[in-house]
Amino acid sequence: MPTILVIDDEKAIRKTLHDILSYEGYQVEEAADGEQGLTMFKNKTYDAVLCDIKMPKIDGIEWLSKAREINPDVPIIMISGHGNIETAVDAVKKGAFDYIAKPPDLNRLLITLRNALDKTSLVAETRVLRKKVYNLQEMIGESAAMQKIKETIDKVAPTEARVLITGENGVGKELVARWIHEKSHRAKGPMVEVNCAAIPSELIESELFGHEKGSFTSAIKQRIGKFEQAHGGTLFLDEIGDMSLDAQAKVLRALQEGKITRVGGDKDIQVDVRVIAATNKNLLQEVEAKRFRLDLYHRLSVVIIHVPSLNERKEDIPLLADYFLEEICKDYGIFKKKIEPKAIQLLQEMEWTGNIRELRNVIERLIIFSDKTITAQHVMDYVMPFKESKQKN
Ligand SMILES: Nc1ncnc2c1ncn2[C@@H]1O[C@H](COP(=O)(O)OP(=O)(O)OP(=O)(O)O)[C@@H](O)[C@H]1O
Numbered sequence: 497m498p499t500i501l502v503i504d505d506e507k508a509i510r511k512t513l514h515d516i517l518s519y520e521g522y523q524v525e526e527a528a529d530g531e532q533g534l535t536m537f538k539n540k541t542y543d544a545v546l547c548d549i550k551m552p553k554i555d556g557i558e559w560l561s562k563a564r565e566i567n568p569d570v571p572i573i574m575i576s577g578h579g580n581i582e583t584a585v586d587a588v589k590k591g592a593f594d595y596i597a598k599p600p601d602l603n604r605l606l607i608t609l610r611n612a613l614d615k616t617s618l619v620a621e622t623r624v625l626r627k628k629v630y631n632l633q634e635m636i637g638e639s640a641a642m643q644k645i646k647e648t649i650d651k652v653a654p655t656e657a658r659v660l661i662t663g664e665n666g667v668g669k670e671l672v673a674r675w676i677h678e679k680s681h682r683a684k685g686p687m688v689e690v691n692c693a694a695i696p697s698e699l700i701e702s703e704l705f706g707h708e709k710g711s712f713t714s715a716i717k718q719r720i721g722k723f724e725q726a727h728g729g730t731l732f733l734d735e736i737g738d739m740s741l742d743a744q745a746k747v748l749r750a751l752q753e754g755k756i757t758r759v760g761g762d763k764d765i766q767v768d769v770r771v772i773a774a775t776n777k778n779l780l781q782e783v784e785a786k787r788f789r790l791d792l793y794h795r796l797s798v799v800i801i802h803v804p805s806l807n808e809r810k811e812d813i814p815l816l817a818d819y820f821l822e823e824i825c826k827d828y829g830i831f832k833k834k835i836e837p838k839a840i841q842l843l844q845e846m847e848w849t850g851n852i853r854e855l856r857n858v859i860e861r862l863i864i865f866s867d868k869t870i871t872a873q874h875v876m877d878y879v880m881p882f883k884e885s886k887q888k889n
Contacts, residue, residue: 498543498613499523503533503559504575505551509598513546516602517609530554537563537570544612545572546596549580549587557587564591569619571612575600614720622686632674636819637812641804645672652799653679658751660796661774663803664850669774670734672801676772677730685729690722692743693735700743705750707759723756726769736796737777737788747771748792771796805850813844816852820859821870833863838872846883 500522502513510526517524525542527533531553537545545563549556556574563572571593576584584595593612596605635646652659653676661669670689677687695703706721722731733739739747750756751771755764773796782788806813817840825832839862848854858879862870865878 497521497523498616499525499540500609501525501527501533501536501542501545503527503530503545503551504548505529506548509548509575509600513600513605516600516605520606522609530556530559533559534562534566538566541567542570543616544593544609545570546575546609547572548575549583549595550577557583557590560587560590560592569616571615573608573612610718614718618720618725632678633671634819635668635671635675636816637809638815639809639811641809642812645801645803648799648801649675649679652676652801654681656770657798658770658796659772659799659801660779661772661801661803662779663774663776664805665776666849666851666853667803667805668852669776669803670732672803673730673732673734673772673774677732680730680770682729682770686726687730687732688722688726689732689734691734693738697740697743700740701746702759704743705746705756705758706761708761710760718758721756721758723750723767723769724765727767729769731769731771733771733773735775736773737775737779737782741787741789744789744792748789748795751792751795806848806852806855807850810844810848813855814840816855817843817859820856821863824856824860824863828863831868833866833868833870835862835870836872839870839875842872842875843879846879 500517502510502517502524503526504510504513505528507528510528514524514526525536525540527536530547530551533545533547534554547556547559547563551559554562560572560574563570568591572591574584574587574592574595575598576595577598581595581597584592584597588595593615594608596608635642649672659673659676661672663669674687677683690703692700702719702721704721704723706719706724709718733747746756750767750769754766754768756767757764779788779793779797783790783793806816817835821835822832843855843858861878862874866874
């Protein structure tokens, strides 16, 4: 539940705002003057602030600049009386999110607040994603296939071309998408991911394009979709082969016209988004089976990057094993264990699924059951029986 801080020296206004906002399901905290408001603002992260302009001690404009020094991400909405609309406009120039006039008009208040809260969640989401990008996992592997993938990423990233990434589950498709974003001109913008397989088909359109309040039964609030969230950045559509035909038609329009419409809305919204898609399906087969639109396939697949499974690039196993060994030992807080060349060789001779996580699990198991060095015997005891029983099943 979003928490709103209301700062006003007039008790009646505080009460009105308190009643309206609590009725709408917001948590409300009140301050009777700027000083008290500032102390509260320092001690807690609010989702939004409503602040009167004309107050004793610290006035609204001064309050705004102090609060923005403390936390510039919290949207502040100014409340202005008759005489100070100009000051309110000035406040917006100085970084206030918006202003509302006194006495507060219910609709305007709620819409402004909702927009402000959407901004808060966007800022938070962007920050999480930035952090992810900052910690972007290196792409391990020197096999011919991996080298080619890295070269393709370097070539395609700085362009605006759409990229389709194919390959089995867990081969590293998302990692490829993240590197394309990171090396593109959009790297400072958001990278927004949608797993199309994880969202029920009746919700996918609202997830992608957002919705207006009341457009369907559970649409209690207006919501901004992933296309809008990815504005200025990259939208990663994972498992695109699982998207419904209806949603495909809308995605196609978004790609053709650079515009979207929220579900239940009638306004076109311009979006500047680069789409990267991934799939573990053979999309051309899906086209033949009439589950995927050919025109969308062509729009998405300007460049295709196929990420091969580990079986097709076993040369990468020594580097990957060493990388996971280091990473897991660090996580465990122990010295890095050694692995005998003979043990590596056995790992290379095995059959692997495409999923790199499987190799990571195996290395973790070997770390647990070995002392300082992982030997061929460890592999025979703790990896092979598991593989064999899996193959028998
Ligand atoms: N070349 C690589 N070097 C190091 N780690 C990798 C590499 N490729 C993949 N990984 C790691 O393996 C895991 C699976 O990768 P990722 O999620 O990118 O695969 P995916 O193909 O998108 O999977 P899914 O099909 O499940 O969406 C991740 O933890 C990723 O960091």
